[in-house]
Amino acid sequence: MILGKRLFGQGMDDGGPGEEEIEHVAALFTILKYLYVFCITDYFSWLRRKTDFDGHEEKIRTAIKVVRKYQDPLINERIQMWKNGARNKKCDILDVLIQHQNPKLTPEEIKAQIIELMLATIDNPSNAIEWTIGEMITKPMILKRAIEEMDTVVGRDKLVEEQDLPQLNYLKACIKEAFRLHPFAPFVPPHVSIMDTTIAGYFIPKGSHVILSRYGLGRNPNVWVDPLQFNPDRHLLEDGKQVVLTDNELRMISFSTGKRGCPGMMLGATMTIMLLARMLQGFTWELPCNEGYANLVESHDELSLARPLMAIAKQRLPSYMYPK
Numbered sequence: 001m002i003l004g005k006r007l008f009g010q011g012m013d014d015g016g017p018g019e020e021e022i023e024h025v026a027a028l029f030t031i032l033k034y035l036y037v038f039c040i041t042d043y044f045s046w047l048r049r050k051t052d053f054d055g056h057e058e059k060i061r062t063a064i065k066v067v068r069k070y071q072d073p074l075i076n077e078r079i080q081m082w083k084n085g086a087r088n089k090k091c092d093i094l095d096v097l098i099q100h101q102n103p104k105l106t107p108e109e110i111k112a113q114i115i116e117l118m119l120a121t122i123d124n125p126s127n128a129i130e131w132t133i134g135e136m137i138t139k140p141m142i143l144k145r146a147i148e149e150m151d152t153v154v155g156r157d158k159l160v161e162e163q164d165l166p167q168l169n170y171l172k173a174c175i176k177e178a179f180r181l182h183p184f185a186p187f188v189p190p191h192v193s194i195m196d197t198t199i200a201g202y203f204i205p206k207g208s209h210v211i212l213s214r215y216g217l218g219r220n221p222n223v224w225v226d227p228l229q230f231n232p233d234r235h236l237l238e239d240g241k242q243v244v245l246t247d248n249e250l251r252m253i254s255f256s257t258g259k260r261g262c263p264g265m266m267l268g269a270t271m272t273i274m275l276l277a278r279m280l281q282g283f284t285w286e287l288p289c290n291e292g293y294a295n296l297v298e299s300h301d302e303l304s305l306a307r308p309l310m311a312i313a314k315q316r317l318p319s320y321m322y323p324k
Contacts, residue, residue, distance in 0.1 A: 002117055004092040008070040020070065027066035028122050033302055034060050035119070036185060067115060075111055093117065121264065124184050125272040127304050132178040132276060134294045134309045135230040137285055142232060146171050150281050156317055160277040162270065171280070172243040172273055173232035179245060179254040181230060183214035186303060188256055215303070218252040245269045282322070283313035 009020025017025070034056045041047045041057070052058055075094065081087040082098050090096055097110045105113070136143040153167045154160045165172075191210045196203070204210065219227045225234070235243055245254050246265070255262040255269070262268065279285075287294060288310055299306040315322065 002093045002114060002121075003071070003074055004094065005074075023066060024070045025122070027063040028118055030063040031060055031067070032119055032123070034063075036187075036302060064115070067118070068111065071114055071118075072111055075114060076107070079107055079110070120262070121268070123304070124268060125275055127184050128175060128178055128182075128272050129276050129279065130305060130309050131182040131296070132175050133279065133285060133311065134296050134305065135178060135181070136174060137287060137311060138294050138296070139230060142174065142230070143280075143285065146174055147280055150277065154277075154281060156281075156321075159321065160274070160281050162274065165270065165273050165277065166242050168273070168277060169236060169240075169243045170232060171277060172245065173235040175272055175276060176235045176243060176245050176254070177230055177232045180218040180224075180252045181228075182298075183218060183253070183303060186213060186215050188212045188214060188253060189260075212253065214253050217250070220251075223251050245272070279313075282315070282317055284316050285311050285313055288312055 007017050007021040008024050009018040011018045011021065037054075037056060039056050040053050047053070048057075078087070078094055079098055082095075087095070090099060094110070094114065097105055097113055136146065149168060149170045150160065154164050160168075188211070193204045193206055193208045193210060196206050198204070218224070221227050237243065246257070246269075247254070250257065255265040291310060294309060294311075295307055297306045298304070
């Protein structure tokens with residue numbers, strides 16, 4: 001979708017990632033980890049000339065070099081193909097960026113945009129589903145209700161498809177509740193006011209940095225009843241309207257909003273819902289025998305699980321439904 005290929009390198013015989021792709025993905029996750037870590041030089045930029053506190057900037061620079069080692073040759077090759085006329089059809093996002101006009105992007109700008117897109121898309125669906133399944137496993141009645149909805153809407157004689165998703169309101173409510181309690185990032189990207197302004201009675205001087213806490217919005221007791229409880233019912237609408245993963249009243253922020261909102265919102269939402277739907281339809285889920293409970297605790301430096309969720313999946317559909 002971005003670069004027109006699934007893996008860097010040869011990959012494994014079983015179709016999984018090889019050493020090259022593992023290194024590439026590990027570098028992307030390293031960048032993500034340190035992007036949101038508090039760094040004092042972000043606030044006192046003059047310190048950058050003297051020291052790199054905790055080595056954060058060096059770690060990010062090293063990781064970016066690894067990412068570009070794999071991505072840049074492919075981008076350079078594609079740019080040359082367009083110049084030579086060997087390619088004349090836009091098949092992925094890289095093609096769109098190369099052919100973008102007004103303004104035309106330089107090769108370095110294209111490479112930077114590709115890294116941005118990789119970072120923005122690499123873990124959001126998987127992170128959301130890990131939290132959602134973790135919460136559902138610890139609350140069997142919620143898990144049971146979601147599976148019953150799946151069996152009623154889709155059945156067990158075919159796999160869930162995109163056309164089924166509008167009717168899976170309870171499943172979508174479970175994902176939305178996970179978004180509320182466990183946002184993928186603690187803050188929205190910072191904004192700077194370009195003039196003195198007043199919003200909702202708050203005076204914001206020109207030049208102020210404005211940072212909204214996703215975590216704080218989703219757990220605000222003035223907005224949410226029992227904000228620390230995982231309760232998908234709070235997102236179900238009385239009139240039976242479709243549940244969406246965004247909140248127009250901004251009581252929580254999932255995909256950001258406004259003209260700088262996530263451009264992949266619809267795709268990301270569809271992928272997340274479909275992923276959970278397939279996982280719940282295809283398998284039963286339970287904790288391992290030696291795990292008394294799911295340890296749903298955030299990592300100390302990011303909002304993903306501190307320890308990967310361990311769960312046992314068992315086949316629940318006829319054998320012919322599973323690919324060989």
